[in-house]
Amino acid sequence: MGHAPEEGTEPPVRVVLAKLGLDGHDRGLKVVARMLRDAGMEVVYLGLRQTTDTVIDAVEQEDVDVVGISMLNAGHLTLGPRMVEALADAGLDVPVVIGGIVPDEDRPAMAAAGVAGVLGPGASADEVVACVRAACRP
Amino acid sequence: MADDDRFRTLSGIPVDAVYGDGPAPGEYPYTRGVHADMYRSRLWTMRMFAGFGTAGDTNARFHELLKAGGTGLSTAFDMPTLMGRDSDHDWALGEVGRAGVAVDTVEDVADLFAGIDLGAVSTSMTINGPAPIVLAMYVAVAEEGGVDRGRLSGTLQNDILKEYQAQKEYLFPPRPSVRLVTDVIRFTTAEMPRWNPVSISGYHIREAGSTAAQELAFTLANGFAYVEAAVAAGLAVDDFAPRLSFFFNSHLDFFEEVGKFRAARRIWARWMRDRYGASDERSLKLRFHTQTAGVSLTAQQPEVNVARVALQALAGVLGGTQSLHTDSFDEALALPSEDAARIALRTQQVIAHETGVANVADPLGGSAYVEWMTDELERRAEEVFAHLEDLGGGSILEGVHAGIESGWFAGEIADSAYRYEREVNAGERIVVGVNAFTDGDDPESRRLLRIGQDTEDLQRKRLAAVRQARDDEAVATALARVAADAAEPTTNVMPALLDAVRARATLGEVADALEGVFGTWTEKAVV
Numbered sequence: 267m268g269h270a271p272e273e274g275t276e277p278p279v280r281v282v283l284a285k286l287g288l289d290g291h292d293r294g295l296k297v298v299a300r301m302l303r304d305a306g307m308e309v310v311y312l313g314l315r316q317t318t319d320t321v322i323d324a325v326e327q328e329d330v331d332v333v334g335i336s337m338l339n340a341g342h343l344t345l346g347p348r349m350v351e352a353l354a355d356a357g358l359d360v361p362v363v364i365g366g367i368v369p370d371e372d373r374p375a376m377a378a379a380g381v382a383g384v385l386g387p388g389a390s391a392d393e394v395v396a397c398v399r400a401a402c403r404p
Numbered sequence: 405m406a407d408d409d410r411f412r413t414l415s416g417i418p419v420d421a422v423y424g425d426g427p428a429p430g431e432y433p434y435t436r437g438v439h440a441d442m443y444r445s446r447l448w449t450m451r452m453f454a455g456f457g458t459a460g461d462t463n464a465r466f467h468e469l470l471k472a473g474g475t476g477l478s479t480a481f482d483m484p485t486l487m488g489r490d491s492d493h494d495w496a497l498g499e500v501g502r503a504g505v506a507v508d509t510v511e512d513v514a515d516l517f518a519g520i521d522l523g524a525v526s527t528s529m530t531i532n533g534p535a536p537i538v539l540a541m542y543v544a545v546a547e548e549g550g551v552d553r554g555r556l557s558g559t560l561q562n563d564i565l566k567e568y569q570a571q572k573e574y575l576f577p578p579r580p581s582v583r584l585v586t587d588v589i590r591f592t593t594a595e596m597p598r599w600n601p602v603s604i605s606g607y608h609i610r611e612a613g614s615t616a617a618q619e620l621a622f623t624l625a626n627g628f629a630y631v632e633a634a635v636a637a638g639l640a641v642d643d644f645a646p647r648l649s650f651f652f653n654s655h656l657d658f659f660e661e662v663g664k665f666r667a668a669r670r671i672w673a674r675w676m677r678d679r680y681g682a683s684d685e686r687s688l689k690l691r692f693h694t695q696t697a698g699v700s701l702t703a704q705q706p707e708v709n710v711a712r713v714a715l716q717a718l719a720g721v722l723g724g725t726q727s728l729h730t731d732s733f734d735e736a737l738a739l740p741s742e743d744a745a746r747i748a749l750r751t752q753q754v755i756a757h758e759t760g761v762a763n764v765a766d767p768l769g770g771s772a773y774v775e776w777m778t779d780e781l782e783r784r785a786e787e788v789f790a791h792l793e794d795l796g797g798g799s800i801l802e803g804v805h806a807g808i809e810s811g812w813f814a815g816e817i818a819d820s821a822y823r824y825e826r827e828v829n830a831g832e833r834i835v836v837g838v839n840a841f842t843d844g845d846d847p848e849s850r851r852l853l854r855i856g857q858d859t860e861d862l863q864r865k866r867l868a869a870v871r872q873a874r875d876d877e878a879v880a881t882a883l884a885r886v887a888a889d890a891a892e893p894t895t896n897v898m899p900a901l902l903d904a905v906r907a908r909a910t911l912g913e914v915a916d917a918l919e920g921v922f923g924t925w926t927e928k929a930v931v
Contacts, residue, residue, distance in 0.1 A: 297822055341499050
């Protein structure tokens with residue numbers, strides 16, 4: 267299983283992608299998975315019905331650089347910060363990027379809660395890749 | 405020669421009910437529509453989908469929509485309800501009332517429809533995994549309010565197959581879930597003659613990223629699968645098929661959408677007659693609800709979505725829809741605000757009353773392009789049916805199960821979604837306001853509907869009060885019967901579900917009792 271080396275000799279960015287909670291809208295997450303792979307990143311796709319615990323397990327086992335969470339159910343203000351806190355409580359310094367239907371006016375609150383990046387509807391592949399890169403290499 | 409003087413153009417020219425040769429609207433194979441004079445005798449039902457917060461919040465929106473001229477109701481449930489979880493379950497955190505209304509018990513359903521005559525209004529309920537439980541709650545509320553179940557008119561979505569393929573809101577594995585669908589069909593066929601027990605839905609397949617041809621093919625295949633399952637459960641096809649209904653997406657490619665609706669009617673009529681031996685002409689007529697494409701709405705310059713929705717709604721009407729929901733322009737940002745929902749309804753009213761398009765049935769019939777598109781989509785759908793028959797050894801039902809278990813449907817849909825995304829990214833497809841014509845966005849001007857955490861707290865208090873007031877022993881007995889009946893494959897679970905919800909068992913408790921028998925389902929993730 268090879269992957270395209272990214273930016274010279276650096277190891278590829280590893281991203282875990284998950285939907286937290288009950289929301290079943292997974293079109294966006296699947297598209298993002300392919301965008302990141304096409305950009306040479308390694309994707310650990312957890313998919314639907316994940317909890318903060320299952321995400322943390324994956325972060326620990328898969329040695330990932332970024333956690334990507336997709337939310338289209340307006341639960342981002344509750345579950346986004348919860349994911350950030352859960353990672354911190356587990357002693358993991360891994361940034362969280364949230365994608366989905368997040369109104370612009372919620373972005374400051376998400377940033378204040380420690381969410382490293384927010385991707386809204388219509389984000390291009392370049393924006394998605396840049397956001398994930400920026401999150402893991404601040 | 406105009407047969408009815410009421411139907412004239414804006415400048416006074418009288419128009420006929422239909423133009424052209426060949427099978428007319430109302431005649432087999434119904435390509436041109438299921439009624440002879442289509443909207444002349446009755447406009448489509450303007451059925452606006454609504455649901456948020458607590459039952460009381462949504463009830464107020466229902467009353468607003470009826471007051472504004474809406475002619476049917478359609479209920480959106482929140483994610484915990486759709487997944488058969490109570491509002492006080494761990495999984496419900498942050499999701500109560502956010503993307504729909506929270507329903508835990510019969511008391512919530514009673515509040516949801518307070519002040520609405522359930523014997524007079526038709527009600528659509530968009531729920532699938534726990535659909536039999538919610539139907540039981542609706543029947544219980546109606547009967548506690550003095551309306552007999554036989555008078556109830558409406559639609560339960562209850563289309564579980566597309567959940568595994570696209571929307572992913574399933575509770576149990578596919579086979580016992582299909583048995584629950586047939587239990588509902590058997591129940592309503594016997595006791596609720598005005599009820600549509602399944603709304604076979606392409607909408608979510610399309611929203612998940614499929615093409616129009618895939619939406620058409622997968623949806624009709626699911627319809628055939630339910631027919632095969634209901635016949636296997638002992639029903640005669642003409643006893644239930646007249647109450648099967650459909651639900652399609654209306655997307656942006658105008659003529660492709662019109663062709664899709666026309667092809668759907670023709671395919672269904674032919675398969676029902678020739679493959680499944682239906683002879684009642686109502687079994688052959690594909691009736692459908694349409695919703696405009698939520699996924700086509702943009703968060704950038706959202707006001708432009710009003711134009712997208714109008715064009716999509718027009719395609720649905722020219723395609724002969726029986727009912728229509730128009731999306732609100734702010735739906736790429738949040739649940740619809742009241743103002744946005746009203747504009748969406750007004751859009752339908754403009755089409756119905758100002759444009760004259762409702763005066764003539766299938767006005768695009770006979771257009772070389774539209775007829776070709778209809779044929780082409782039909783041809784592509786038939787290729788999918790042949791593939792599923794191969795997978796299923798001659799059975800569409802088995803083919804659909806095989807395609808779900810292997811992840812074939814989800815993979816096909818994900819491929820199409822990614823292809824579209826790459827085309828937009830490469831600039832091969834223009835999305836106005838997103839990758840072209842991007843100036844003029846004004847985020848300051850928006851007032852979004854916000855659902856606060858207080859909704860969750862309030863709903864949990866409501867649930868606690870019901871748990872407090874009920875007879876726990878009666879609940880335990882009723883839940884034991886649910887499990888016992890579920891374990892018996894030929895027993896219809898509906899009577900046990902009715903007993904349980906009447907005893908004030910919660911949605912989550914009943915779903916858990918079923919899960920104890922049926923187990924759960926984890927999809928094979930296809931990326």
